[in-house]
Amino acid sequence: xxxxxxxxxxxxxxxxxxxxxxxxxxxxxxxxxxxxxxxxxxxxxxxxxxxxxxxxxxxxxxxxxxxxxxxxxxxxxxxxxxxxxxxxxxxxxxxxxxxxxxxxxxxxxxxxxxxxxxxxxxxxxxxxxxxxxxxxxxxxxxxxxxxxxxxxxxxxxxxxxxxxxxxxxxxxxxxxxxxxxxxxxxxxxxxxxxxxxxxxxxxxxxxxxxxxxxxxxxxxxxxxxxxxxxxxxxxxxxxxxxxxxxxxxxxxxxxxxxxxxxxxxxxxxxxxxxxxxxxxxxxxxxxxxxxxxxxxxxxxxxxxxxxxxxxxxxxxxxxxxxxxxxxxxxxxxxxxxxxxxxxxxxxxxxxxxxxxx
Ligand SMILES: [Zn+2]
Numbered sequence: 001x002x003x004x005x006x007x008x009x010x011x012x013x014x015x016x017x018x019x020x021x022x023x024x025x026x027x028x029x030x031x032x033x034x035x036x037x038x039x040x041x042x043x044x045x046x047x048x049x050x051x052x053x054x055x056x057x058x059x060x061x062x063x064x065x066x067x068x069x070x071x072x073x074x075x076x077x078x079x080x081x082x083x084x085x086x087x088x089x090x091x092x093x094x095x096x097x098x099x100x101x102x103x104x105x106x107x108x109x110x111x112x113x114x115x116x117x118x119x120x121x122x123x124x125x126x127x128x129x130x131x132x133x134x135x136x137x138x139x140x141x142x143x144x145x146x147x148x149x150x151x152x153x154x155x156x157x158x159x160x161x162x163x164x165x166x167x168x169x170x171x172x173x174x175x176x177x178x179x180x181x182x183x184x185x186x187x188x189x190x191x192x193x194x195x196x197x198x199x200x201x202x203x204x205x206x207x208x209x210x211x212x213x214x215x216x217x218x219x220x221x222x223x224x225x226x227x228x229x230x231x232x233x234x235x236x237x238x239x240x241x242x243x244x245x246x247x248x249x250x251x252x253x254x255x256x257x258x259x260x261x262x263x264x265x266x267x268x269x270x271x272x273x274x275x276x277x278x279x280x281x282x283x284x285x286x287x288x289x290x291x292x293x294x295x296x297x298x299x300x301x302x303x304x305x306x307x308x309x310x311x312x313x314x315x316x317x318x319x320x321x322x323x324x325x326x327x328x329x330x331x332x333x334x335x336x337x338x339x340x341x342x343x344x345x346x347x348x349x350x351x352x353x354x355x356x357x
Contacts, residue, residue: 009293011323012301013330016316017054019301020045023313031312038094039073042066043121044317050128050341051320051332063129069095070122071135075114075144088159089137089144090114091122114144115158116171123178128344132351138179145172145184153186153193154207165206166197170219174338177226180352191233194220202241203257214249214256217242218269225276225337243279246270250283253291253322263305264295264315267322272336275325285326292319 024045027034034041046066049055058066073092077085091114119141126133148156148168155168162168169190176182196208197220203212204220221242224230234242249255254266267288274280294307296319302311303319324334324341332341338348 009290011293011320011328011330012296012298013052013054015298015301016296016303016320017049017052017057017301019297019311019316020048020052020313021057030310035096036094037118038096039070039091039118039125040093040121041313042070043125044313046125047128047340047344048313048317048320050344051317051324051334053330053332055128058129067126067129067131070126073118073122074136075112076137076140083140083143086140086143087147088113089140090116090119090158093118111160113159114141115162116145116148116155116168116175117157119144120171120174120178123175124338124340124344127178127348127351128340130347132354133179136179138181141175141179142181142184145175148172149184149186149189152207153189153191166194166204166216166219166223167206169193170223173223173226177338178348180355182227187227187229190223191227191229194224195233198238201245202238203245204242211257212245214246214254214266214269214273217246218273221273221276222337222339230276239277243274243277243282246274246277247279247282250288252287253295254288261306262291264292264303264322265305265318267292268318268325268339271322271325272334272339275336280325289323289326289328292322295319 024042027041049057072095075088075090075092077089093115097111123133147159150156150164154164155172156162156164157168172185176185194204197204197210199205199212201212204217205212206216221230224233249266249270251262253262253264254270255262256266256269271280271283274283292303295305296303297311302316304311305315320331321334321339324331325336327333332343335342335345338345
């Protein structure tokens, strides 16, 4: 890859737009293992185009076909006033699951149930595309979230048995926030789980007694923020400790844990956490920007996690978001808590007002 001097580096906007479009249309062979989470890949691409202020490369027909595809991934009971089967409600990550279910469209296939990360990215993508979520049964979706909360306050990803940890606490909080229905979450239990996962060094892990990590610290802080429970539940000492833990993750870009290499995605995970904690101004913007721009491929587009590595859709999206957090020129501003553009969030808040009437 060409390595320009730092002073020459600019965001290779056109190349990133093409990179994201390519991944939206066809996953490269080496990314085939992501097929089951295809909806998340679509979110990275579409939200990435939004951050690049380039959503208009998708014409109305294409947007409509993507919206229809996403609704095709929604597991929802056929009769909306019958609560039977609501615990399975949510989005799946790929239409491949329909083949796994051998074409059965009823609820008898055990693989026919939503996945919290896919429901979060599905709803977010619909909002980014300007959809008004009218085809979502919000009560059923809420019941689907509720069915996944565990006794200790954490959430599983799906009914088919999965890990339960901070990642899905964040997804659950994002879903409840987007559909403006918190009945799917025992908020106090969730808060207790988050507070119990604060490590001795004030960073936050996947759960109690686990090592603090940049990704899970974001999930915990953003979940509290979306619940409107951030300041009320963390002491000044804890907030300052969290700020210190996050600021110390900056090397040039950010690392996810002490003694780990710098990685593009943490410019968002840790940067967004600092934004939510009101301490983003404490970082060195220039060093962060220099690292991020060194990980972009200026020829074929995309960002990788490390300099001179292969780009992927997730690091491309989070690299762009990391730059957007610093109000980089030419990029849409990003909302740290929901991990989508402030433009899309405004559309969501418009829907909330409508639902309130
Ligand atoms: Zn990463």
